[in-house]
Amino acid sequence: MAEVLQFCFSGLTVGAVYALVALGFTIIYNASDVVNFAQGEFVMLGGMVTVALAAAGMPLPVAAVAAVGVAAVVGVALHRLAIEPARGASPVGLIIITIGASIFIRGIAQVVFDKQFHKLPAFSGDTPFAVLGATILPQSLWVLGGTAAIVVGLHVFFERTLIGKAVAATAANRLAARLAGINTTSMMTLSFALAGAIGAVAGILVTPITLTSYNVGTLLALKGFAAGMLGGIGNPLGAVLGGLMLGLIEAFGAGYLSSAYKDGIAFVVILVVLFAFPRGLIGKRSAERV
Amino acid sequence: MRALLSSRWTTLGLLCLVIAALPLVFPSGYYYRVAALVWISAIAAVGLNIFMGYAGQVSLGHAGFFGIGAYAVAIGPARFGLNSWLCIFLGVFLSAALAWLVGRPILRLRGHYLAIATLGLGFLIALVLANEARWTGGPDGTAVPRLTIAGARLMEPVTWYWISGGLLTLGTALALNLENSAVGRALRALHDSEIAAALAGIDVARHKLRAFVIAAVYASLAGSALALFDGFITPDAAGFLRSIELVAMVVVGGIGSTAGSIVGAGLLVTLPQILAVFVEYEQIALGLIIMVVMIFLRRGIVPSARRLIVRRAP
Amino acid sequence: MTLLVAETLGIHFGGVQAVDDVSFAVETGRIFSIIGPNGAGKTTLFNLISGIYRPNTGRILLAGEDVTGLPPHRLAAKGIARTFQNLQVFYGMTVIENVMVGRHLREERRLVPAMLGLPSVTRQNRATRKKAHEILAFVGLDERIDEPAGALSYGDLRRLEIGRALALEPKLLLLDEPAAGCNPVETAELIGLVRNIAEQGVTIVLVEHDMRFVMQISDRVLVLDGGRMLAEGSPEAVRQNPEVVAAYLGRHGAREAGYARG
Ligand SMILES: Nc1ncnc2c1ncn2[C@@H]1O[C@H](COP(=O)(O)OP(=O)(O)OP(=O)(O)O)[C@@H](O)[C@H]1O
């Protein structure tokens, strides 16, 4: 029982990070149809920039905010310098561009920072809480709480604010949004900034637990992508559920089956799911029209 | 002009010419090595282009088959005492069988779903190669026994230059023949409209599967060649980044163009070598090149160049 | 002889009953037209006959054989070819290659000979190309055979699709709004072309909004409305059927009703 609970805690913590990566994917995908393989680099930037700034003497909260800002700016740059000029390229072409961007960002990070692993201090100490025989780190609560806050915040943003509604309208129907006077290009840029910021927050929250380095982005991007697919691509709620589910499955798989194959579990799951539901778990089902 | 530029004999003739003439300008033996690496990657890219360029599908895990070919010639001879030549064929057989088995369900998927499924397949293959250390030597890799012909061990870069160059020429000829046949037309048709292709009598699922299996066989052969040439192999050969590199070769060179895949391979293999002086900046440069080519030469290098020439020509 | 029989065909998408209890029979060598307002289910009916959708109810017989639920490529092998209301041209290929694809079933399709480029394959390519060229001449497109398909005008693309379908040497040809987007001259040429095809013994089922076209050329006409059969009979009978007139006047505007009355 305690063991099961323990796996749940660790699974949900990791799953929350996957959920945030998948959410970033979804925001960008909905706004611009781009599958952004550089999403993991935002997570890396969040962690690495905070580490570097903190090491340079900045107080941790300030460093964290600055890192989120940096990631958002990188998101904007990604859209303006790489995606927007390639407007009209094939979907595969766009995927290749974002992969190029992720290699590029990783390369920069390797030069600006270093190739070492880095750690941040936990926000509220390292003394675990005991819950029904299992333990949970205070930092895990930060991760879960932060994720919940972001999900709620996004919901409010998209449903209640004018600019959020404009982004949502762009995602729903670009042409109609443009006809309604929305500057859809700006909204796409905003989506990239938002995705960058969300990724960075995930990176900052999780670095005290998992460490970070210049190349943690790729695997996170792949798993976030898998999580997004699991939930049905383009569905924000699905992305969050997919992420949490993936985290849990990984934790239990690593615990009961094989920890060496932990990183493969996400893909076994995604393959099995896609074989059974070729459009994702929550994806729309529609026949092709001719 | 257009007919001349798109003729398969032009592509094949140019390729032979380049392979034959390059050694005349090589200042040192090192260049044989780099060129051999280009030919080997190009073999995999030409195969992948059949799947991605002709049939319009996508595989983000193709290095998995490359890895199978590579480890077949590493594990077979070292652990089972099998003949290396036999192991090349075993690798091809394994890759083809896996592609055939997994291809049936996977190829029903489209677009991003196909992308993630193939990505997953490649990832899992690389993971198995890294984890089953008893057989594969684990993440650090394993030595590969050299190939022998009539008692002579093949290890000189010059030797491999000619072997891989010949293999590439053969692979290119087969790919170009395929393009210009009923099967090739079927692949290019289903690329544009699966429904119209099906109503023209094309068994769409079967032809996608054929393209996938062919591409897997090319990748496997290329993988075996690389392992035998290098004498050493690590699971990175099957990894995600390697898969992306293969896709980038096809796309950067010009998707659908066999000549383009070869040019793309040339670019993506030689550039890091040239930039190796600035090891630190290699990734930055690689990422930048991929982005710049994709943004400014959207069709890829060879089709863009071809259009330019056709337009300039009287 | 009866070539095509549809028996109580029906299909629904979610709550929409797109085709509902439709039955008809088409005699060999005839031109059979399906008309009806937008959304009546005409294209869906074609999608059922050509195997793109599987019907929820009913069956389809081709030359007496039950072909319900066969996949499109098997139906193509049994002699059904079609064109598309929303063009489905192979834009990555040249004009003649589009038609050559239509010869797929008449060609050797084994992989190894194709990759080896055996002389038999070269010979076959030449023969296929020759045949495709003849077909393009028949549909009036033999001047621009080596251009990319995308270079053709809309009306020519519709002919190209007909050419590709004919390359199959079908028994049954389904034409979905072949005159859509064509000017009067092109339409007149098209009527001639469809007649020529029928004269060669190909049975034609035609969906068309241009009533003059339909009334001039059809042996029988089926009227669909909201997925259901409204009437079926000779052009004369259908034209005078009060229900049809009412349906067209009531729901589809006076213009086409005017055509329907001639
Ligand atoms: N794949 C599908 N999914 C959902 N609904 C569909 C599908 N295909 C057709 N329909 C619906 O079935 C009905 C009939 O459509 P269909 O395209 O057959 O009409 P049509 O008679 O060809 O009209 P038009 O003259 O505009 O071409 C419509 O309400 C359409 O929305």
Ligand SMILES: [Mg+2]
């Ligand atoms: Mg229609």
